[in-house]
Amino acid sequence: MNFFEKLTQRITNCQSLLILGLDPNPEMMPQGQHTHQEQQSLIIALEKWLKGVIEQTSGLVCAYKPTLGFYEALGSKGLDLLLKVIDAIPDDIPIILDAKHGDINTSTIFAKTIFEQWQVDAVTVSPYAGHDHVAPFLVYPDQGVFVLCHTSNPSAIVLQEYPTDEAPFYLQVIKEARTWATPEQLFLEVGTTNLEVIKKIRSLAPERLLLMRSIWSKGNDIHEILKVALNSTGDGVLIPVPQDCLKSNNLQKDVKNLNQEINEYRQSIAQTSQNCDLWSPNVCLLNSHPHQDLILQLYDIGCLLFGEYVQASGATFSYYIDLRKIISKPQLFHQVLTAYANILKSLNFDRIAGIPYGSLPTATGLSLMLHHPMIYPRKEVKAHGTRRLIEGNFKAGEKVVIVDDILITGKSVKEGAEKLTSSGLVVKDIVVFIDHEQGVKDKLKIEGYNAYSVLTISEITETLYEAGRINEQQYNSFFKH
Numbered sequence: 001m002n003f004f005e006k007l008t009q010r011i012t013n014c015q016s017l018l019i020l021g022l023d024p025n026p027e028m029m030p031q032g033q034h035t036h037q038e039q040q041s042l043i044i045a046l047e048k049w050l051k052g053v054i055e056q057t058s059g060l061v062c063a064y065k066p067t068l069g070f071y072e073a074l075g076s077k078g079l080d081l082l083l084k085v086i087d088a089i090p091d092d093i094p095i096i097l098d099a100k101h102g103d104i105n106t107s108t109i110f111a112k113t114i115f116e117q118w119q120v121d122a123v124t125v126s127p128y129a130g131h132d133h134v135a136p137f138l139v140y141p142d143q144g145v146f147v148l149c150h151t152s153n154p155s156a157i158v159l160q161e162y163p164t165d166e167a168p169f170y171l172q173v174i175k176e177a178r179t180w181a182t183p184e185q186l187f188l189e190v191g192t193t194n195l196e197v198i199k200k201i202r203s204l205a206p207e208r209l210l211l212m213r214s215i216w217s218k219g220n221d222i223h224e225i226l227k228v229a230l231n232s233t234g235d236g237v238l239i240p241v242p243q244d245c246l247k248s249n250n251l252q253k254d255v256k257n258l259n260q261e262i263n264e265y266r267q268s269i270a271q272t273s274q275n276c277d278l279w280s281p282n283v284c285l286l287n288s289h290p291h292q293d294l295i296l297q298l299y300d301i302g303c304l305l306f307g308e309y310v311q312a313s314g315a316t317f318s319y320y321i322d323l324r325k326i327i328s329k330p331q332l333f334h335q336v337l338t339a340y341a342n343i344l345k346s347l348n349f350d351r352i353a354g355i356p357y358g359s360l361p362t363a364t365g366l367s368l369m370l371h372h373p374m375i376y377p378r379k380e381v382k383a384h385g386t387r388r389l390i391e392g393n394f395k396a397g398e399k400v401v402i403v404d405d406i407l408i409t410g411k412s413v414k415e416g417a418e419k420l421t422s423s424g425l426v427v428k429d430i431v432v433f434i435d436h437e438q439g440v441k442d443k444l445k446i447e448g449y450n451a452y453s454v455l456t457i458s459e460i461t462e463t464l465y466e467a468g469r470i471n472e473q474q475y476n477s478f479f480k481h
């Protein structure tokens with residue numbers, strides 16, 4: 001299970017978006033636990049206190065966030081303490097190490113230490129050294145990375161807001177960081193109470209999880225902050241437990257009350273959300289298809305066209321499905337890739353091959369998402385250059401999974417498979433997004449290929465009809481062919 005899945009599961013299980021900082025800061029210890037001890041006894045007191053904090057809050061928070069700097073400040077004993085604290089955290093609670101790592105020379109070794117030895121689930125990084133610095137963290141597909149994009153420090157404004165209010169540097173950080181990894185691996189750290197800043201971040205990166213910071217300063221209405229930070233389903237945000245709570249003698253009760261208040265507000269947002277663009281009012285939620293959301297979005301961006309269309313096979317259908325539009329909607333494209341990936345994860349292969357042209361972006365996305373190399377059979381061999389039939393490097397005997405968008409007659413995937421096989425590769429599995437249910441899967445089976453699809457044409461049409469997106473005539477037009 002990767003970090004994002006672990007976090008999502010945890011949020012669901014404990015119904016909490018709260019994260020708690022586990023920082024050995026003597027100033028934050030409740031009165032009475034902290035006297036002027038020698039270093040040794042201070043460490044013991046800190047350990048006892050932090051373990052007590054975990055005991056009291058482990059049912060109430062979705063993640064813990066130890067800040068590396070506080071442990072480092074205690075010297076070598078501090079690092080021992082960090083490992084003890086990590087060890088005391090129950091296995092199902094994700095650990096986000098707040099390191100704000102920013103040094104390119106140490107990122108590879110640091111990522112190895114924290115992810116492999118210390119086994120933390122995620123880390124915070126500073127973006128200033130760019131992608132080369134963050135990439136060594138991203139090569140761990142099961143771990144998460146929070147990129148710092150905005151801080152609440154007053155003096156940071158001159159950098160963050162540079163050069164103009166309309167195009168400030170912190171938004172450039174987000175634009176850049178969004179290209180580094182998927183919304184399931186890369187997230188944003190946002191410290192601010194400025195609602196306009198949060199709105200700008202949310203509208204630029206609606207798909208990213210935000211780790212909020214510094215939201216508890218006096219005079220701020222947390223509801224106003226949540227209103228702009230939460231997504232339309234009332235999540236997408238991690239909320240820090242206020243530092244002051246740690247001093248409380250009623251820590252458990254305080255965190256519980258805070259969580260309850262936040263959940264009540266989340267619920268009210270989810271119920272009154274005005275900006276949910278996935279559902280039409282007449283959607284029937286009973287027995288809904290697990291990919292209902294995806295299907296409706298495909299329809300809404302115009303992937304389903306009605307009218308007389310000639311197909312690749314030469315036949316004329318009264319509709320056409322154009323999945324090539326998906327690439328222009330990154331969020332939807334990511335959802336589609338995730339659906340393919342869920343099938344690919346159960347298959348055994350060395351390389352992913354996309355069928356040109358429609359499925360080259362899909363194969364590229366899956367290759368990056370699943371960390372498997374990509375190749376592709378050319379549609380036509382060029383008369384110049386290398387004149388290769390298969391682009392990309394491979395070795396004869398390697399297993400290849402083919403991905404394509406639509407299975408209508410099966411001609412395209414079969415031609416692709418034959419080109420790959422003639423080059424010494426082994427093709428057993430074919431994964432498509434939509435199966436037109438013309439019996440092609442069975443025919444492919446006879447020829448030795450296992451074909452899988454994310455959706456069938458009838459699942460799509462039934463969902464659209466139930467949701468009131470298509471009328472009876474349009475619904476019937478799918479079954480004439």
Ligand SMILES: O=P(O)(O)OC[C@H]1O[C@H](OP(=O)(O)OP(=O)(O)O)[C@H](O)[C@@H]1O
Binds near residue numbers: 312313355359405409
């Ligand atoms: O099962 P089939 O009957 O072969 O039909 C499905 C194929 O048709 C489309 O490709 P198209 O030939 O339109 O090419 P493109 O991807 O280059 O647009 C689609 O992308 C599939 O590859």
Ligand SMILES: O=C(O)c1cc(=O)[nH]c(=O)[nH]1
Binds near residue numbers: 310320322406
């Ligand atoms: O060429 C086809 O037959 C075809 C391609 C495609 O992408 N969608 C469709 O409905 N038909």
